[in-house]
Amino acid sequence: MRDQFSEGLKTALRARDQRRTATLRAITAAIQDRDIAIRQENRGPATNEEILAIIQKMVKQREESFAIYAQAGRADLATVEKEEIDILNEFLPKGLSEAEVDAAIVAAIAATGAEGAKDMGKVIGQLKADYPGRIDFGKASGKVRAALS
Known part of the structure; x- marks a missing residue:
């Protein structure tokens, strides 16, 4: 870079x-x-x-x-x-669409075996590892919380 x-x-x-x-x-x-x-x-x-x-x-x-x-x-x-x-x-990777973010969250939950809100950190960590710079984690954290509850 x-x-x-x-x-x-x-x-x-x-x-x-x-x-x-x-x-x-x-x-x-x-x-x-x-x-x-x-x-x-x-x-x-x-x-x-x-x-x-x-x-x-x-x-x-x-x-x-x-x-x-x-x-x-x-x-x-x-x-x-x-x-x-x-x-x-111009220097940032193309961000994921809303549908792609939702699919990534579902995949991260499955990959980490997350079952509740206490596992939210694992899911966010997985997303950060898999999609660096491509997801707005401020918005994604709310979606992860909703998916885990």
């Missing part, structure tokens, strides 16, 4: 695309921050899963900002946030 970001940054710099350049630099800086934090734990550089989590967090932050700017009537700032969200989403 790191190569993808560096190549994208080079392309954006050549094209003089300021928004894409700034967004890719922000991604690179966030990854470097994570690498520094990991180094203190005596581990190697951030894994692809950790990088996906960083990008997802960045998307979520920009979505919140977009909503605030849109509500405040600041279309200019909302547009900037929307453009950054679109750029960040």
